[in-house]
Amino acid sequence: MSIDTTIDLGRPVSGDVVDLILDDHRRFEDLLRQLRSTASDRDAVRRAFAALHVAHAEAEERHVYPQLKKRRAVDAHEADHGEHEHAEGNEALLAVLECASTDTQKFDDAVEELTRLISHHLTEEELTILNPAREELGSEVLxxxxxxxxxxxxxxxxxxxxxxxxxxxxxxxxxxxxLIDEE
Structure with a gap:
């Protein structure tokens, strides 16, 4: 199952990290809207969402969170909480990916849970990680x-x-x- 190239995930190569992360957050919101709509190619959208979610979280955890902790722009608790929420998002994403069909109540319920978790994470990350990063780090570091x-x-x-x-x-x-509880 490869990514549907008709859905634009963006290919940034540089820029202020906060702006790049916020751009992805807006893409997440748009993809979640499409995932909820029966007028969309929901299978293509879930594959695109999966690619963006995993890539975004891995990039934050490997490069952004460690530097924000090191530079004391955020404390370890905030960064660790972000990783915990990424893991929860992956767990909810897996439930969406494992649905055999996109036109079932099971799929709709899985999308609702994914939307709830991702929306919470985006809000919290923007408030507790991205705002401090923008305030504490210079433009060169960003x-x-x-x-x-x-x-x-x-x-x-x-x-x-x-x-x-x-x-x-x-x-x-x-x-x-x-990072997440056993079921």
Whole structure:
């Protein structure tokens, strides 16, 4: 199951990391709206959402959160909480990906839960991580982080990071690390 290239996920290569992350947040909101609509190609949208969600979270966790902690722009609790919410998002995403059909109540319920978790995370991250990052870091650091974030994000998408098997692996790893509870 590869990504549908008709859905634009963006290919940033540089920029202020906060702006790049916010651009992705707006893409998440748009993709979630499409995922809720029966007028959309919901299967293509869920694959695109999966690719963007995994790529975005991996790029933040590998490049952005560690630097924000190191530079004391955010405390460890905020960054760790962001990782916990990424893991929860992956778990909800896996439930959407594992639905055999996109025209069932099971799919709609899974999309509702995914929307709830992602909306909460976007709001919280914008308030408690991105605002402090913008206030505490200079434009040069934000640009360096933006380039690292964009590079990792694009590499993840190119590697088809949103495929169901990879999301399942990420969820299993998160459970082993205690980031999400065993079901």
């Amino acid at each position: 640009a360096r982080l933006g380039e690292a974030f964009a590079t990792e994000r694009n590499q993840q998408i190119d590697a088809d990071c949103g495929r169901t098997e990879n999301v399942r692996r990420l969820v299993e790893e998160a459970r082993e690390e205690g």
